[in-house]
Every structure is written in structure tokens, then in C-alpha cells.
Amino acid sequence: MQPNSNGMNVNTVASIAENRRMFLGQITQGVGTVALASLLRPSLLNASEAGLPGIRSLPQKAKRVIWLSMAGGPSQFETFDYKPKLAEMNGQPMPESMTKGQQLAQLQGQALFCLGPQFSFEKFGKNQTEISSLFPHIGSVVDEICLVRSMTTEAINHDPAHMFMNTGSQITGRPSMGAWVTYGLGSESEDLPGFVVLVSTGKGRSPQPIAARQWNSGFLPSRHQGVQLRGQGDPVLYLGNPSGITRDQQNADVIAINKLNRLQDSLVGDPEIAARIAQYEMAFQMQASVPQLMDIRSEPTKTLERYGCQAGDGSFASNCLLARRLAERGVRFIQLYHRDWDHHSLLKQELPLRAAEVDRACAALINDLKEKGMLDDTLIVWTGEFGRTPMSQANKGPIGRDHHNKSMSMWLAGAGIRRGHVHGATDELGYAAVENVCSVHDLHATMLHQLGIQHDAFSVKFQGLDAKLTGVEGAKVIQEILA
Numbered sequence: 001m002q003p004n005s006n007g008m009n010v011n012t013v014a015s016i017a018e019n020r021r022m023f024l025g026q027i028t029q030g031v032g033t034v035a036l037a038s039l040l041r042p043s044l045l046n047a048s049e050a051g052l053p054g055i056r057s058l059p060q061k062a063k064r065v066i067w068l069s070m071a072g073g074p075s076q077f078e079t080f081d082y083k084p085k086l087a088e089m090n091g092q093p094m095p096e097s098m099t100k101g102q103q104l105a106q107l108q109g110q111a112l113f114c115l116g117p118q119f120s121f122e123k124f125g126k127n128q129t130e131i132s133s134l135f136p137h138i139g140s141v142v143d144e145i146c147l148v149r150s151m152t153t154e155a156i157n158h159d160p161a162h163m164f165m166n167t168g169s170q171i172t173g174r175p176s177m178g179a180w181v182t183y184g185l186g187s188e189s190e191d192l193p194g195f196v197v198l199v200s201t202g203k204g205r206s207p208q209p210i211a212a213r214q215w216n217s218g219f220l221p222s223r224h225q226g227v228q229l230r231g232q233g234d235p236v237l238y239l240g241n242p243s244g245i246t247r248d249q250q251n252a253d254v255i256a257i258n259k260l261n262r263l264q265d266s267l268v269g270d271p272e273i274a275a276r277i278a279q280y281e282m283a284f285q286m287q288a289s290v291p292q293l294m295d296i297r298s299e300p301t302k303t304l305e306r307y308g309c310q311a312g313d314g315s316f317a318s319n320c321l322l323a324r325r326l327a328e329r330g331v332r333f334i335q336l337y338h339r340d341w342d343h344h345s346l347l348k349q350e351l352p353l354r355a356a357e358v359d360r361a362c363a364a365l366i367n368d369l370k371e372k373g374m375l376d377d378t379l380i381v382w383t384g385e386f387g388r389t390p391m392s393q394a395n396k397g398p399i400g401r402d403h404h405n406k407s408m409s410m411w412l413a414g415a416g417i418r419r420g421h422v423h424g425a426t427d428e429l430g431y432a433a434v435e436n437v438c439s440v441h442d443l444h445a446t447m448l449h450q451l452g453i454q455h456d457a458f459s460v461k462f463q464g465l466d467a468k469l470t471g472v473e474g475a476k477v478i479q480e481i482l483a
Helices: 010-040 084-088 136-140 158-167 177-185 247-268 271-294 301-307 316-328 347-371 440-450
Strands: 064-070 121-124 129-132 145-151 195-200 227-229 333-338 378-383 387-394 399-404 408-413 421-423 433-435 460-462 465-467
Touching (some): 064 177, 064 316, 064 347, 145 433, 195 316, 247 271, 316 333, 347 378, 347 399, 378 440
Parallel strands (some): 064 333, 195 227
Antiparallel strands (some): 145 408, 378 408
């Protein structure tokens, strides 16, 4: 037998290669089995049990998150941050000392004029918190929420701002918040994904574009990406079996396909094959669980009236009710998008429509969870991707407001969040946050903290670096908003 270029017998080389393949195959098969177990039974294995740092290292106040995303950027001046001085200066030039050299979106290089609040504010709750008159239902539960008036973000245009709010980075390809959370904590649901997304669109405008990358898993395993359920029609494409195919036949197909997948996994050891196996299994389970979940006709009439929705209408109100039902079934991260808040123009005409679409439902969600004893361990977050300018903008019609990243308002409720509290403040014209300034990374750190995760220790190796949801810029937990 001829030696090879390294002086080794060819048979010896073949034997070593075969032993190596067997060794790697057995190892990866074991890893695949563990991964598959975690996918089919999400509660059996999560990052904390796998020994990742930072997981469950703190008291867990929140078991789940319901994230209410107002896509487009709601104006804080017509929602939660009343500015009497801005009203007084309506129509006057914006002080140059505030805006000179500052980054603007569509107003760059234009003459800037103050635009006062377009709607009145009223006082609500024990502390007489000022909230826009467009939101009386949220005002009725203001003693349950913590209003943050000093949030800031880095991005000033929609897509990067959505990415930053969802992933902590403006760069596409990073894991979303929901993916990080399910990666860290797993899911308590056996027949639904751990991360679910619901999208609604208001009436009368072109919806704000959003993309599936906003709930992607990035460099985390693909099983942690969000699964979108549609509010109208089939909630998931191809959910039903084709005509003439029974559930038993479908199950047999899944078993056969997964047998082939397991055989392939034993040969190549690709972790994504285990994910594919589990996705087939989860899809099969969802064929039974999702139709029952989405059929809200079983809810009492008074509940439907409380939310202001009808079965199958695909509204934000219906999605809020579905969020409660998902939370009851153990889904870890539930994200709702409402896509009509980009008011460069027609602010006074359109904002009342958007407010009416979300106001009642948000209050109903809080009250419903509270009555069911779930508000104490459910973290609710209401936010857009950025705020709006105190300067006016006219864009093919009546006035509106431009994008703005130096000030925005948002609120949180439940899961150890301080009730009836207002945190932070902006300057007298609302141009910039000046008191207890908060960043998106601070928000993420606080959310992880309530979930029992130490944000600065929770990391994953990616491209040689310790990647974190909260970045490396020194994010802090916003302790003042915690009970």
C-alpha cells in the first residue's frame, strides 16, 4: 500500500477518518437529541439550565412580556407629554439654540416653527397625571402604569429605529428582544411558539411598513424567531390539511419526514436540522391549538365589549384579547404591532382615529389581566420606535410632526413596575429629555431585570465577541420605575 504525502498508509488514513466521522456523529446526535427535547418540550431546557451566565440570577418578577408597538412613532405632544410653553409659542420660530447643529429627518435645512399640542390634556388618577383627552381609557388605568417621558433612541428613520427598538442595534441581523428572552428562559407552552407576533392596521391611511426581520432570531438558533399569527383568514398559512387528508395521515407524514431528518442529522450534525424536526412537530401541534386559540367567540360578551372587538376582525383590540389568551397558554413573549402612527401631516385629522383604535383595548388588557391575577407577573410595554418634533411639518396637506429621537414618551405596567408613577421630563418645549434621561438599552436592561436576567452577564459568543441585547455602552436598569 502506497503511503500518502504525509507518509501515512492510506488504510490508516481511511480508518482515522471513519473513526472521526463516527465520533462526531455520535456527539452531534447527542447534542441534537438535547436540542430536539428542548424544542418539543420547551419547558425542559432553556439557557439557565444550560449554564449560560446571567439567566435567572435575579428575582423573577415577570414570567412573560406583552409588547405593544405603535409603528410609525406616536407624537408625545398629543399623547403623554403636555407642554404649555409649546402651546404658548405655537407658530413662532423654534429657538435656534435648541436645534442648531442637531440631526433632523425631513426638516433638515428648513425654517422651524413651534407647533403647540393639537388636543387638550386632562388629569387622571390619584396623582392627577396629565394625559391627552384622546386617551380616556388609558387615563382610567393610569394608577396601574408607569409613564416614562424621558425616553430617547439613536435612530431617526423608521426602519433602523424599529431595528434598534427591537434588537438594540440599527444593524440588520441581530436577535430581536423576543428571541433573546425565549433563548434565555424557554417557553411554558407545549403547543404554541414561545414568541408570537400579531399585526393590525388602522383605517384610512397607508400602514407603516414593518418587516419580519424585526422579530428574527439573528445569530441565535432559528427556533427562537417570532411566529406571526394573522388576525383575519387563516392565522397561519397552510394550517389546515388538504382535502381528503386526515389528521392521522398528516401525523404519519410528519413522523416519516422527521425520521429522514434524524437520519440526516446523524450524518452531518447540523443543529438546524433539529430545529427543522421540531418545527414540523410544532406545526402539527399548532394545527389543533391555533384554531381554538384564535376563536374568541368563546369569550363572554362582556369581555368582547370591554375590548371593543368582534371575532375575526383583525383589529388591535382583537389582538389585545388574543395576547391575553396567549399569555394564559404560556407564551413567553407576545408582540403586537399597530401600523398607523406616522403623522408627518394630517395629525389633527388622523391621530384621533389611531387613539380610538388602541385606547379602550389597552385599558381592557390591563384590567383583564389584573382580574385574572396575571398582571403581577406580566410585563406590558407600550411604545413607538421614536417620538415626534415640537416643530411643525406640512407634507402634502395639513400639518404634522417629523421624526425625533431626542425625546419620546412610553409606558409600562405590571410585573413589579411602579404604579401611578411619572418618570423623567423633557425641556419646556419638549425638544430633548433633560431629567432622568433613558435609552432603549436601559429599557431592555430593565425588562431583562424584571424577567430575572442580569443584562450585562447575559451574552452569546458571536464573531469572537460577547454579544448582548443591551450592547456595550453601559446600559443601566431604570431602578426608579421599579416598585
